[in-house]
């Protein structure tokens with residue numbers, strides 16, 4: 503396991519939540535994200551291959567663990583990172599604490615040899631993790647397009 507990064511997210515209540523976003527749709531660059539959220543709610547994940555969003559209700563004492571882009575690339579797309587967003591709330595402030603578990607910046611990430619050893623075609627190339635992260639932060643949140651940076655064309 504490489505470096506961990508912790509964010510402390512504070513979403514102030516917003517009188518017109520329909521006019522704004524909390525966090526735009528994106529997937530995280532990490533391997534796994536471990537998320538603690540308070541009891542307010544507002545986190546949505548996108549169903550794979552559909553345009554519908556599912557609310558992830560806070561459960562007292564529970565954490566949310568999600569597969570992220572680096573893990574999707576390492577397992578050659580078998581387990582997909584999840585696109586998610588946060589909706590602003592009209593009545594309550596919200597706090598969340600994601601812990602991002604990352605590869606090391608100098609690690610090359612790509613399909614693991616164990617995954618492609620039986621002749622499976624690699625759909626991702628090896629990229630330097632720090633380049634992947636730079637690519638993510640160069641642009642606004644845009645769903646899952648970051649992962650295409652690693653795709654073999």
Ligand SMILES: O=C(O)CCC(=O)C(=O)O
Pocket residue numbers: 509511525530537539545586587588597598599600
């Ligand atoms: O606030 C949340 O529940 C998720 C925040 C998030 O997606 C992020 O910090 O990457």
Ligand SMILES: [Fe+2]
Pocket residue numbers: 528529530586
């Ligand atoms: Fe996120």
